[in-house]
Amino acid sequence: MGLNPIKTVRPASGHEIEEAAGALAEQLEAGVPLAAAVANLPRLASRRHADQWGAIAEGLRAGSSLAAQLSGWWPAPLVAAVEAGEHAGRLPEVCRRIRERLVQGRRITRMAWRLxxxxxxxxxxxxxxxxxxxxxxxxxxxxxxxxxxxxxxxxxxxxxxxxxxxxxxxxxxxxxxxxxxxxxxxxxxxxxxxxxxxxxxxxxxxxxxxxxxxxxxxxxxxxxxxxxxxxxxxxxxxxxxxxxxxxxxxxxxxxxxxxxxxxxxxxxxxxxxxxxxxxxxxxxxxxxxxxxxxxxxxxxxxxxxxxxxxxxxxxxxxxxxxxxxxxxxxxxxxxxxxxxxxxxxxxxxxxxxxxxx
Known part of the structure; x- marks a missing residue:
C-alpha cells in the first residue's frame, strides 16, 4: 500500500470535492482506468491541488486504494463511501452520488446565507x-x-x-x-x-x-x-x-x-x-x-x-x-x-x- 501524500494538506472544500467527484464519475463511466482518471483531475477539476492529485495517481499505480489516498483530505463519511464503492466495484456510481449530495449541500448553504x-x-x-x-x-x-x-x-x-x-x-x-x-x-x-x-x-x-x-x-x-x-x-x-x-x-x-x-x-x-x-x-x-x-x-x-x-x-x-x-x-x-x-x-x-x- 502506498503512503497517503496529502496528510498535511488542508481539508478539501465542498466545491473542490464536488468538481473532483463529478470529473471522476464521468471518466470512470466512460471506461478510463482509475489511476489515469485521477491523473487527469488537475486539468478537469480544480487546479489548486494539482500536485496532490498527481501524488494520488502515483499512489494508485503503486497499489494503494483511492480511499486510503483521500483519507484525511476528504470528510470521513465520503472516504468511507469511496472505500465501499471500491470494494463493491461501484466507484463511478459512488462518485456521481457524492457530487449530487454536495450540490444539494451547496444549495442549502446558499439559502442559509440568504437569512x-x-x-x-x-x-x-x-x-x-x-x-x-x-x-x-x-x-x-x-x-x-x-x-x-x-x-x-x-x-x-x-x-x-x-x-x-x-x-x-x-x-x-x-x-x-x-x-x-x-x-x-x-x-x-x-x-x-x-x-x-x-x-x-x-x-x-x-x-x-x-x-x-x-x-x-x-x-x-x-x-x-x-x-x-x-x-x-x-x-x-x-x-x-x-x-x-x-x-x-x-x-x-x-x-x-x-x-x-x-x-x-x-x-x-x-x-x-x-x-x-x-x-x-x-x-x-x-x-x-x-x-x-x-x-x-x-x-x-x-x-x-x-x-x-x-x-x-x-x-x-x-x-x-x-x-x-x-x-x-x-x-x-x-x-x-x-x-x-x-x-x-x-x-x-x-x-x-x-x-x-
Missing part, C-alpha cells in the same frame, strides 16, 4: 440613520437656528458618545468580525451554531428537514454500495449531521440489529425524550418501507428531495417575513429621522412667520 440579507438591511438602515443624525440634522438645526431642539440635542449626545467610544467600538467590531470569520471556517463551530439554531421555534423545523435530507442522501450513498453493515453505515453517515441532531442516529445504530429498520426508527417505540420523536414523517416512513422491501437506498433517495423541499419552503417563508420586518424597520427609522428634519424646518418657518406678523 443574513435582512440583517444587512437593518445594518444599512442603522448606518444611514446615524449619518442623518450626526451630519444632516446638526447642519439643518444650525441653519434654521434650532440648535436647542430635542433632536439637535440628541444628535449632540450621540456625537459625544461616538467621540468617546467610537474607536474602541469599531476596533471591537473588527476584531469580533475577524474572529467570527475564522471560526466559521471550522466545521465543528458551524455544527455547534446550527445545533443552537435548530432549537429555535421558527427556523428550527426547516433546518432539521434540510439536514435530515442531506443525511438521507449520505446514508443512501453508503447503503447503495453494500460495503458495510447497517449500524456502521448509520454511524458514518451521522457525521453529516450537526452534533445536535446525531443522538437519534446513534441510538438507532445501537438498536437496528435487534429491532429492525422499522422498529429502530419508529418514534412510537422510543422513550418520551428520545430525539427520534422529532424526526420528519417522510424519513420515518422511508425506513418503514425499506423494512418491507430491503431497498433502503432507493427509499432514502426518493425521500431526500421531499425533505429538502419542505425545509426550503419553511426557510423561504421565514426569509420573506424577516425581509419584510427589516424593510419596515428601515423605512420607519429613516422616515422618523426625515420627519424630525421636516419638523425643524417647519418649526423655523413658523417662528419666522410669527415674527413677521
Amino acid at each position: 443574513a440579507y435582512p440583517a444587512g438591511i437593518v445594518a444599512a438602515a442603522c448606518a444611514s440613520g446615524l449619518l442623518i443624525l450626526l451630519w444632516v440634522i446638526p447642519r439643518i438645526a444650525r441653519g434654521v437656528g434650532a440648535t436647542d431642539s430635542g433632536i439637535a440635542q440628541l444628535s449632540g449626545e450621540v456625537h459625544a458618545l461616538l467621540l468617546q467610544w467610537g474607536w474602541p467600538a469599531a476596533a471591537g467590531l473588527v476584531v469580533g468580525g475577524l474572529w467570527l470569520a475564522g471560526r466559521l471556517r471550522d466545521p465543528a463551530f458551524r455544527g455547534e451554531l446550527v445545533g443552537l439554531v435548530v432549537g429555535w421555534p421558527l427556523v428550527g423545523p426547516g433546518l432539521r428537514q434540510l439536514h435530515f435530507g442531506l443525511w438521507a442522501y449520505q446514508l443512501a450513498l453508503l447503503h447503495a454500495t453494500g460495503g458495510f453493515e447497517l449500524p456502521r453505515m448509520l454511524r458514518l453517515s451521522a457525521e453529516t449531521l450537526p452534533p445536535a441532531l446525531r443522538a437519534g442516529v446513534e441510538r438507532m445504530a445501537g438498536e437496528v440489529e435487534r429491532l429492525g429498520l422499522e422498529g429502530a426508527a419508529d418514534p412510537e417505540r422510543t422513550a418520551p425524550d428520545d430525539p427520534r420523536r422529532a424526526w420528519p414523517f417522510y424519513l420515518v416512513h422511508a425506513f418503514a418501507l425499506a423494512h418491507q422491501t430491503g431497498r433502503l437506498d432507493r427509499h432514502l433517495t426518493e425521500v431526500a428531495p421531499r425533505l429538502i423541499e419542505g425545509g426550503t419552503r419553511i426557510v423561504e417563508r421565514l426569509f420573506a417575513g424577516l425581509q419584510l420586518v427589516a424593510m419596515l424597520f428601515a423605512a420607519g427609522l429613516v422616515g422618523l429621522l426625515f420627519l424630525a428634519i421636516y419638523a425643524l424646518q417647519f418649526g423655523a418657518l413658523g417662528q419666522a412667520m410669527g415674527r413677521g406678523t
Whole structure:
C-alpha cells in the first residue's frame, strides 16, 4: 500500500470535492482506468491541488486504494463511501452520488446565507440613520437656528458618545468580525451554531428537514454500495449531521440489529425524550418501507428531495417575513429621522412667520 501524500494538506472544500467527484464519475463511466482518471483531475477539476492529485495517481499505480489516498483530505463519511464503492466495484456510481449530495449541500448553504440579507438591511438602515443624525440634522438645526431642539440635542449626545467610544467600538467590531470569520471556517463551530439554531421555534423545523435530507442522501450513498453493515453505515453517515441532531442516529445504530429498520426508527417505540420523536414523517416512513422491501437506498433517495423541499419552503417563508420586518424597520427609522428634519424646518418657518406678523 502506498503512503497517503496529502496528510498535511488542508481539508478539501465542498466545491473542490464536488468538481473532483463529478470529473471522476464521468471518466470512470466512460471506461478510463482509475489511476489515469485521477491523473487527469488537475486539468478537469480544480487546479489548486494539482500536485496532490498527481501524488494520488502515483499512489494508485503503486497499489494503494483511492480511499486510503483521500483519507484525511476528504470528510470521513465520503472516504468511507469511496472505500465501499471500491470494494463493491461501484466507484463511478459512488462518485456521481457524492457530487449530487454536495450540490444539494451547496444549495442549502446558499439559502442559509440568504437569512443574513435582512440583517444587512437593518445594518444599512442603522448606518444611514446615524449619518442623518450626526451630519444632516446638526447642519439643518444650525441653519434654521434650532440648535436647542430635542433632536439637535440628541444628535449632540450621540456625537459625544461616538467621540468617546467610537474607536474602541469599531476596533471591537473588527476584531469580533475577524474572529467570527475564522471560526466559521471550522466545521465543528458551524455544527455547534446550527445545533443552537435548530432549537429555535421558527427556523428550527426547516433546518432539521434540510439536514435530515442531506443525511438521507449520505446514508443512501453508503447503503447503495453494500460495503458495510447497517449500524456502521448509520454511524458514518451521522457525521453529516450537526452534533445536535446525531443522538437519534446513534441510538438507532445501537438498536437496528435487534429491532429492525422499522422498529429502530419508529418514534412510537422510543422513550418520551428520545430525539427520534422529532424526526420528519417522510424519513420515518422511508425506513418503514425499506423494512418491507430491503431497498433502503432507493427509499432514502426518493425521500431526500421531499425533505429538502419542505425545509426550503419553511426557510423561504421565514426569509420573506424577516425581509419584510427589516424593510419596515428601515423605512420607519429613516422616515422618523426625515420627519424630525421636516419638523425643524417647519418649526423655523413658523417662528419666522410669527415674527413677521
